[in-house]
Amino acid sequence: MADIRNDFVGIKSPNPFWLASAPPTDKAYNVVRAFKAGWGGVVWKTLGEEGPPVVNVNGPRYGAIWGADRRLLGLNNIELITDRELQTNLREIKQVKADWPDRAMVVSIMVPCEEQAWKAILPVVEETGCDGIELNFGCPHGMSERGMGSAVGQVPEYIEMVARWCKANTRMPVIVKLTPNITDIRYPARAALTGGADAVSLINTVSSITGVNLDNFSPEPSIDGKGSHGGYCGPAVKPIALNMVAEIARDPQTRGMPISGIGGVTTWRDAAEFMALGAGNVQVCTAAMTYGFRIVEDMIEGLSNWMDAKGHASLSDIIGRATPNVTDWQYLNLNYVAKARIDQDKCISCGRCHIACEDTSHQAITQTVNGKRMFEVMEDECVGCNLCVNVCPVEGCIEMVPLAPGTLDQRTGKTVSDSYANWTQHPNNPMAKAAAE
Amino acid sequence: MSEGRYREGIATHRLDAAEYAENLNDLHPPFDRHEAQVEADRCYFCYDAPCMNACPTQIDIPMFIRQISTDNPLGSAKTIFEQNIFGGMCARVCPTETLCEQVCVREVAEGKPVRIGLLQRYATDTAMKAGAQFFERAPSTGRKVAVVGAGPAGLACAHRLAMHGHEVVVFEARPKPGGLNEYGIAAYKSVDNFAQAEVDYITAIGGIEIRYEQEIGHHFTIGALVLKYDAVFLGMGLGGVNALGGADAQASGSVDAIEWIGELRQAADPGAVPVGRRVVVVGGGMTAIDAAVQARALGADEVTICYRGPRERMKASVYEQEVARSRGVVIRFEMQPSRILTEGGSVSGMEFTRHGETVTIACDQVMKAIGQTLVAPDLGTAADKLVLEGGRIVIDAEGRTSMAKVWAGGDCVNAGEDLTVAAVAQGRDAAESISRALAQ
Structure with a gap:
């Protein structure tokens, strides 16, 4: 039986399947259900700084495109970071981590691009006992208009600067989550490495409009007749994500830097492909949002069966195996x-x-x-x-x-x-x- | 003495109203939008698709299904009607299992064809409900064409002639249009008076006048039409029925299946149509199936189809046979009819010869579905002769008969299968030929 236990920058989890920072990881209720279902870890939905929480729209947050038989191929969302009180989240993170010590608990953070803001939040997050932090430099909607999210991720110098602040102010592993809404993914990855980050995770969502309502000419999803670009994810973005993972894995400057692969992972096979291209583990969101948490059962078993069939004893046997085969x-x-x-x-x-x-x-x-x-x-x-x-x-x-x-x-x-x-x-x-x- | 549905002999009202409604309901309920989209997604949009080539009217099936999948049902209906103005009825009565769906690549691949017939019905029903008309008459040519018979062949011809700007007068022997669509097809294949609605939809193009209760020989002759009109199309179908030979009897309880089907179709109350407790249907085609299934639907306790030939020669498709069996009909093969047995002037049974043995089936009613025959039309003073072969009118590839200015199509000709869809193709193609001839 293949050993699929995962060690990602020192963060251990029973399997390489984490839930990405997203709506499914916003509350203890969801995360506990996920752990019960068997997920190896979660990246808790992005926390903002202390104070009145952000607000979300009160209309549709998601749009989608479908394939045959209305199979969901791509999802788009305009939901912002957590809209719950910081203290509520911290309390729940601490409790869940205490109750599920064998699972990976990473906390996603997005605060203004000022050192003081990061200095303020890092200790309180660390106090929860979580295993690491993920810097959300990826969200392309809403928060980017306020100088956060992808507004940071699109400027390598900012990435380097904030990564450095974080490394200087916490003992926890720092994962930088990258936005794909750039022309060359290697630049932000190199910046994260230069800033001292322990790893990168990618991709965050792709700026997108899922469609246009041809009756009232509103973009979808429609809020009172208007729409705003949202973040696109799901099976449709997997090829984009695979390429970006490979680009970082084979770049001479970032080669060897741990990568958490994200983008349309729906099955064990998708996960194996991401890892073969150099990802140390994977994060999943849309598949869980489409089918519920129990798909992880098949992911665990499918990956394990494939590894057994091919004679791969542990994840290190497959991680990066395809990377040398990606060339110009x-x-x-x-x-x-x-x-x-x-x-x-x-x-x-x-x-x-x-x-x-x-x-x-x-x-x-x-x-x-x-x-x-x-x-x-x-x-x-x-x-x-x-x-x-x-x-x-x-x-x-x-x-x-x-x-x-x-x-x-x-x-x-x-x-x-x-x-x-x-x-x-x-x-x-x-x-x-x-x-x- | 049994009561209700088990009353002996021939009786009406064996069932209650709800049972009739249930039994005579749509054989295949129509797709709703969701079902249509799901099914349309299964189509591979084949190139030079086998289904299209299997359709006697050559409907561009992959295109109309794609149009359903893109939520363009009106475009889909237009694709269908361009080739087959009776696309609505054909969607209901075509033996798709031996035509388009038999050769569907998904039938080949997985034994489950795309359900083309039901998709066609979805598209055509949607357009007809919306009252969408896709064709206009060309400017009048001043030419007049007589069409004999307001069935699928005649009206398909009339519609195409009207599109080309000709004036059309249709001579129909019956009081209603539609031909076998109205009088010869099982009620459960054409519910809600669809045949009449379809005729209204087709004739809405204008330029088509239908004159009812006009019988050849009584009210006009072909020769007279040839003199008065620029062209004549014969689409009168088969007016005669085959006799059982020596075995036939005038006994009460011996009925012609197609007439009985017509009677049921025209009945306001199906319960008022008499049916035996035990029915023998003689024949092996779709009419035999339609009669047998409906005899069961009206409450007949035992219904047996007796076909003289072996299973593999039976004209009704395997699928149709399955439908009949699922409705409790027994089908027996190699049953050569000998004679109808009577008691006191009423049918009491039917005797067959089977491999040299005499087989007797007790019954109250015998329905004859052993084929129809052409009643040779009265040509009047026409100089030309109408050449027949095998009892049907001979036509060339364009639908021309041996008589000058006279075309023919549908069941009355000796070409193609006796199917609604074949009749439509022949009527349409004859109209094109007529138009070309008139343009010269």
Whole structure:
């Protein structure tokens, strides 16, 4: 049985599944339910400074987009940080941590960008006995208009400065939560590291409008006919998050810095992918908000079963395993040649591969063979683009089969080479020519 | 002596009103918006889709389903009606299990086709409820076309002719339009007087005059129409019924299934339609199924369909047979009818030959569903002859008959299957051919 116990910057939890700082972690009631369900840890919903709490809108806080059968693919929210009294939260955090000592209890914090504000809150949070803090530099809505959240996360110098203040004023591990609403995620990550942060967590939500009501032309979610961009999350953002995690994991300056992966984690498989790209654990929100806390049962068991099947004994066996395989386009092997192959026994003859290829790609899939409706790849036209695989409704029906070295690529008329050659060496690359001269 | 539903012989009011309502309700309840969206999501939007090619009217099924999924039901209905103005009735009566749904790739993949028929009904019902009309008449051509028969073939032809700006006069023998849609299809397939509503919807395009109770031979001849009109379309269906040969009898209790179905469709109170306690239906097509299922619906205790051929030759689809069995109908195969037995002038049973043995089934009522025949139309003084083959009118690929200026389609021709949807396709295509001819 695989060991899925997690140690993230010294914070221990029985499994790598934490609930992200978000509506599900706003109160002891929810967090206790989550721990009962089996979650390994939580990041308590963001606390603000002492004083009158923030207020939320009294209309819809969430918008969504859906796939087939109304499966929720993306959620957007305009809820702010906790709107409960600071002392209430602190009291509950302390009690829950005392009752559930084996679970990770991290507290998210967002206060104004002044050292005094951080100096004031850090000791009272530390006093709860929590395991660490997460700096919310990510929320793209509401708080950012007040100079907090993503307004900080978008300025690397601020990240570095606040991280440093925190490290100077608490013994607790400091995790910096990054906003994806920037052009290059490596800059804020480097700033967090320079400021002394123990780890980064990402991604926070993506600025978004989920839709427009075509009756009254209000953006969704609509508050009295108006809307404001909210933070987008859920399965739809997972690819964005995976890339950002990988970018930080493979950046020479931040390589090795612990990462807590966030963004559309819905299943054990998603979690394994985040960890393979370098995340030390994962945080989940939308999946729990969609299906409830008990999905963690399958996450724990599924991850464990997969690890057993593959012979991975502990999480350290999988964390970062895919990171070395993420590279720049220019280093991809141009001598690798693959062709689509359609398994005629699995083909249900929907024709989607044909029309996708015919209309939008390389005219490499037949519609009829000998007058019969039949979809076959014409190898002399196939560039191996994978579009047919992606649009085929039957899993495993179309596969990309690499051509063995020495065989003929019917499209180019060239024999497949067994050597590796990339763009940097390619004759069409002016830079390559320059280097050769 | 048994009471109520078990009364012997032929009787009315075997059931109470609530039971009739329940038994004659929609075979498949229509989709609501949610169900339609969920089902539409299952469609793969196939390219050159098999379902479309299996449809005799070639409806662009993937497109109309996509339009449902994007919440564009009016666009969806237009896609359907462009190919098949009877899309509403076809959604109800088409044997989709042997047409579009049989070849649906999800039927191939998982044995569960996209329920195309119910989706088509959702789209067409939505448009008809909204009173949305999608077609206008072209400017008048001044040409007049006579259509014989206000059934699916005749009205599909009339509608397309009207679209092209021609004046259409439809000659209908019955007091109501719709043909078999009105008189020949089981009540549970067309509830709420749908056939008439559909005719109103179709004729709303204008330029179509229907003259009722106009019978060929009595009130007009084909020859006279040819003289008076620029073109003639024959869509009169099959007016005659096959006899049981020597076995037929005039006994009380021996009825023609299609007439009995029509009687039930026209009855204000289904309970007033007499039905036997034990009914034998002779035949193997959809009419046999419709009659048998409805005999059960009216309270018949034992209903047996006796088909002379083997199971695999039965025309009613396997699905239709299952529907009948689920309603308590027994289906027996290889039952060659011999004779109807009578007692005191009333039917008492029916005798069959089965593998050389005589099989007798006791019954009070025999419903004959052994096919209909063309009543050769009175051509009057026409110079041309109407060539028939196998008792049906011969047409070419465009629907032209052997007579100049005369086209034909629907059950009266010897082409295509005897299905509403095939009749619609033939009527529509003949109208296009007529328009081309008139333009020359």
